[in-house]
Structures are given as structure tokens and as C-alpha cells.
Amino acid sequence: MTLTTETLDRSTPVYDTAAAIETDRLGKVYRTGFWLNRQVESLKDCTLKVYQGETFGLLGLNGAGKTTLLKTLLGIVKPTSGRGSLLGKPLGNRSIKQQIGYLPENPYFYDFLTGWELLEYTAGLFEIPRSVQKQRIPALLDLVGLTRSAAQKKQLRQYSKGMVQRVGLAQALINDPDLIFLDEPMSGLDPLGRKQMRDIIVSLGDRGKTVFFNSHVLTEVEQICSRVGILARGELICCGTLSELLTNTDRxxxxxxxxxxxxxxxxxxxxxxxxxxxxxxxxxxxxxxxxxxxxxxxxxxxxxxxxRASLEEFFMEQMEIRDIRSST
Missing domain, CATH: 3.30.70 (Alpha-Beta Plaits)
Incomplete structure (x- = not known):
């Protein structure tokens, strides 16, 4: 399955109607304090549907609940309320993990490994045959812009933040997943790296992959996403294509x-x-x-x-309407 939209115009996407991600009133409450007697509602009644073959961008200020939603979808944390599914399976279903790739916001790997060894290790977890690894690992290194010599000789402790981000993306794609989660994928990348990351995300969408990512870089989101959602104080306040969201803004x-x-x-x-x-x-x-x-x-x-208003202008307008300010 491939997208039928043009690469440079993703404002009116066409994709399969089957949901890759679906949530119904999903919520998460954390207990805090010395006696765990205080509650923080990080996610509130989140109802969302992301379709197969879609590139979906989740926006929000720091502390809005973006990472909580992503980790809840991945089964890293358990929801307090509501329910959801990935690729038709309930959240937490172990069989679906073979079809999922994940790049955390601040990836940390065994730093005594080289980049090549990390990819071999990750491939082993997915039980990918050696014959497939020999072809896939070099291809992924080329895709993310890492030289083979750096991947084979340098330990991860010698990598820059941008290089760790690149090899992190490679490990997220090692199992050729149908659904990819990227938490702040542009973090630590220079302008060239951000462009390469953007091109990779676009290519994944063109191959029919479903990409769900969080980002603060609104200009990048505006260029590559089929649809976007805005999370504020744990609530999904709006969701839709750019055309749907920006049509009614002040022209x-x-x-x-x-x-x-x-x-x-x-x-x-x-x-x-x-x-x-x-x-x-x-x-x-x-x-x-x-x-x-x-x-x-x-x-x-x-x-x-x-x-018409840019996505950044629309985002800031939504924050001002709700009197929401950055927590940093």
C-alpha cells in the first residue's frame, strides 16, 4: 500500500481507512510526592485515530503529555483509563511489537558497542537472519547518513548527539516496521541532518509506512505531515489536515x-x-x-x-486562546 498524494503536497492526503493507531478516552494519572499522595493527570480522555500509511505529527509545548501518549501507545506505561489499539491489536499486545519501530527523544544505548554492533544486536532481538542483516545494515547506514567506517570502528560513547540520533533511527527501522514512532526525531541534528531526517520520513510515508512523531519544529511538521494534532495540558485540543485546521484562520x-x-x-x-x-x-x-x-x-x-496563517501562527493562537505558556 502506498500513498497516492504528491510528495510536495500533503495537505489533502489519501490513505487506507484502516486505523494503525486508535484510542478511546485514553488517560494517564501519575502519583507523585513523598507519600505518593498527589496525582498529576498527564493525559486526559485522548480519543485519536491515525490511519495506515499516514504521517501524523503530534505538537505541544514541553509537559503537554506528548511523550506520555507515545509511551502509553507503545506499552511502556499503562493507561489509567480508556483503551486503544495498534494495527488492530489491543495496547500492550506483544505480538505486534515485531511490526513497530521506536526512536526515543533521548536515545541511550550500550556505549561500548559500535554503531554496527548496535544494529546487529537489535537485529538479533528481532531474530533477523544474518543473510538479511548483511544487506539491511549497510543500507540503513547509508539511509541515515552514517559512514560504514564510523559505524564499524567508533564506539557509541565517541558519537556526537547527532550521530546517536542517526544510529537511533537506523535501529528503529532494522525490522522494516509497518508503524514507526519517533519522539523528537530532529533533536540534536544540524540543518543538513534535519533535511535528511525529513526526507527519510517522507520516503517512509511514500512506502506506505505509518509514521507517528512528536516535534517542536513546526516548519518541518508543516512540510511532511498528512495530519497533525495539538496536545495541551494532556488534552487533544484539535486534530486534522493542515487544510482543515488553517482554512478558518484569519486570511x-x-x-x-x-x-x-x-x-x-x-x-x-x-x-x-x-x-x-x-x-x-x-x-x-x-x-x-x-x-x-x-x-x-x-x-x-x-x-x-x-x-493563510502558518502552522506556527495557528499553534501560537491556540496557546493564547487557552492562556497556555511554556513550562521551560
């Missing part, structure tokens, strides 16, 4: 021109900026009255293009 028009009175133009245009004799900025609302004003000012219109 604006990018405008540029030359001539006219600067003071009057500034009344109409926000972020008004001049470069030589050409000005540009944004106008809100319908442009008809603005265009009429341009004629009176004897100003020349160069371009007028409708835009």
Missing part, C-alpha cells in the same frame, strides 16, 4: 507596489517595508477598498496574493 493578502503616501499606506498595510522604491506587506480582510485607495494615491500595484 491575509501579501501585497507589493510602488509610489503612494507612506503614512496612508501604513494605515492599510501591516509589516510595511520598503526596498528602494518598492514597498510590500500584508493586508487583512477583503482588498477591494484598499485597491480603491491605491487609485486615489496614484500608487502602482505590483502583486496581490492571498495567503
Amino acid at each position: 491575509y493578502y501579501d501585497v507589493s507596489g510602488r509610489g503612494g503616501n507612506r503614512e496612508i499606506l501604513a494605515r492599510w498595510i501591516s509589516d510595511l517595508d520598503y526596498h528602494d522604491d518598492i514597498w510590500h506587506g500584508k493586508i487583512r480582510g477583503e482588498p477591494q477598498e484598499f485597491l480603491a485607495t491605491l487609485k486615489l494615491l496614484e500608487a502602482e500595484l505590483i502583486s496581490l496574493k492571498q495567503g
Whole structure:
């Protein structure tokens, strides 16, 4: 099964209707304090469906509950309430683990192993035949941008954070999983590494894999996700495609021109900026009255293009509506 959407436009995805991930009022409460007499509700009545072949991005500030949701789905922690399934099997079902890959936010491996030995060790856990390992390990190292010499000779304790992230992704893919969980996969990567990670996630989606990942890098999410969800204070406050989420946001028009009175133009245009004799900025609302004003000012219109809020603007708007601030 492969996606039928174009690689560069994922705003209106087409995918199988079968759910790879499904939760119903999933909740998690932790007990804290010296006597464990205080409760912290990290996840609240989370109902979510992620379809097979979909790349789904989960957004939220630090402490929003993203990692708690991911670990609950993986069976690392048990939910306090609700239920869910992965690939049609109940959460915690051991048989499904052969079809799952996982990259933690801060991966830590046996640091006396080389990268190659780590991949061999992980492959052994999945009982992958040696003949398959000999082909798959070099292919994965090429995919994540690690040289074979570094993987064979350097111990993980000598790896940079970015290199650990890369080999961590390779181990998450060693079993050729159908469902991949990535917790902050861009963490520790330089700009080139982030682009490579983005390209890998896109290629996984194009191969029909289901990818579920958390991220703070909203521009990356906007480029590669079929759908996104926003988690705030343990609650899933919105979920949908970018088109669905951003359609009802405040639209604006990018405008540029030359001539006219600067003071009057500034009344109409926000972020008004001049470069030589050409000005540009944004106008809100319908442009008809603005265009009429341009004629009176004897100003020349160069371009007028409708835009919409970015995912980052939409995210910040949702945080402001709920008066939510970062915990860091």
C-alpha cells in the first residue's frame, strides 16, 4: 500500500481507512510526592485515530503529555483509563511489537558497542537472519547518513548527539516496521541532518509506512505531515489536515507596489517595508477598498496574493486562546 498524494503536497492526503493507531478516552494519572499522595493527570480522555500509511505529527509545548501518549501507545506505561489499539491489536499486545519501530527523544544505548554492533544486536532481538542483516545494515547506514567506517570502528560513547540520533533511527527501522514512532526525531541534528531526517520520513510515508512523531519544529511538521494534532495540558485540543485546521484562520493578502503616501499606506498595510522604491506587506480582510485607495494615491500595484496563517501562527493562537505558556 502506498500513498497516492504528491510528495510536495500533503495537505489533502489519501490513505487506507484502516486505523494503525486508535484510542478511546485514553488517560494517564501519575502519583507523585513523598507519600505518593498527589496525582498529576498527564493525559486526559485522548480519543485519536491515525490511519495506515499516514504521517501524523503530534505538537505541544514541553509537559503537554506528548511523550506520555507515545509511551502509553507503545506499552511502556499503562493507561489509567480508556483503551486503544495498534494495527488492530489491543495496547500492550506483544505480538505486534515485531511490526513497530521506536526512536526515543533521548536515545541511550550500550556505549561500548559500535554503531554496527548496535544494529546487529537489535537485529538479533528481532531474530533477523544474518543473510538479511548483511544487506539491511549497510543500507540503513547509508539511509541515515552514517559512514560504514564510523559505524564499524567508533564506539557509541565517541558519537556526537547527532550521530546517536542517526544510529537511533537506523535501529528503529532494522525490522522494516509497518508503524514507526519517533519522539523528537530532529533533536540534536544540524540543518543538513534535519533535511535528511525529513526526507527519510517522507520516503517512509511514500512506502506506505505509518509514521507517528512528536516535534517542536513546526516548519518541518508543516512540510511532511498528512495530519497533525495539538496536545495541551494532556488534552487533544484539535486534530486534522493542515487544510482543515488553517482554512478558518484569519486570511491575509501579501501585497507589493510602488509610489503612494507612506503614512496612508501604513494605515492599510501591516509589516510595511520598503526596498528602494518598492514597498510590500500584508493586508487583512477583503482588498477591494484598499485597491480603491491605491487609485486615489496614484500608487502602482505590483502583486496581490492571498495567503493563510502558518502552522506556527495557528499553534501560537491556540496557546493564547487557552492562556497556555511554556513550562521551560
